[in-house]
Amino acid sequence: MAKNKPTSWAGALMHALTHRSDGGHERIAKKPVSERLGWLAKRNRGNEEKTAAAAGVTKRTLRSWLSGKSKPSAKSLEKLAKAERESMTKLVSAKDRAEIDSSTKRVGTRSRDTRVSGGAYLSGTIRISNDERDRTIQFGRHLPSGFMEEVRAAFVEGGQEAAISKMEEGLGQHYFHTSDFEILSVDELSFDGISDPLGDVGDSEGRYVSDTETLRPGDILED
Incomplete structure (x- = not known):
């Protein structure tokens, strides 16, 4: 990742996880349900069955929400939010x-x-x-x-x-x-993958400290 202008901790972490900025999902969640479903459908390449499955509802219910004939319950909105956030994580390629x-x-x-x-x-x-x-x-x-x-x-x-x-x-x-x-x-x-030819070895707590080094609360190991 090339060095950019300083950004917020939240913004940097969300960009890494979703390729979206700070508050990305909150902005999606404020939109009308029909627009949110349209966004989710786009993430599923317009496949109605996959979109309904992602939202945790039947295709009939999905159509009813899209047409405005019915509105999702609070529980359904929570499922929709989770589906949106999961789709956001997949904006990052499988390789990344x-x-x-x-x-x-x-x-x-x-x-x-x-x-x-x-x-x-x-x-x-x-x-x-x-x-x-x-x-x-x-x-x-x-x-x-x-x-x-x-x-x-x-x-x-x-x-x-x-x-x-x-x-x-x-x-x-x-x-x-x-x-x-x-x-x-x-x-x-x-977030670069770790290459470790020595494999998994360490102390009983999974830490790697030398015989002469003791970690105390507040200590950090600057690399």
Whole structure:
């Protein structure tokens, strides 16, 4: 990802997950139901059966909503929102989604070994406790394998705030070792697949620390 002007943390993460900007789904959800269904139908190449299945309704119900003869219930609107968010994640190509999904793996300090390459990283302004400054963090080498799939699932299930919350929970637990941090702006956010010829080895907690290194709450490992 080429370096651009600083953007918000939410905007950078949503662009990576959906190729849409901050609040992308919220804007879709404010449109009339007929327009939302039209958008979903477009994502399913106009296939009525697939569109109805994505929305969790029958084709008859779909037609009724489109014609305005009936309106979806609150529960149906929730299903529609999830279908829209799932479709948004598929605006990112399957190849790029696979790259994102392979960008996290607990290799920890062993990532300093030249045989390990890649991994998700972020450059931007980050506050940790009272220390606010520009940082570059290779957080992908400290988060569990498959973590970004969990972030994507959180977006589908609960929307943008749920995805951000899941992402920050992982960063706090596995990278910053504290919840007292804030990503103030992002210059670059990239998700490169990790290449690790040594495979899965580590301590009982899945961390990779040397015999002389001890992690304490608040410690971070800057790569």
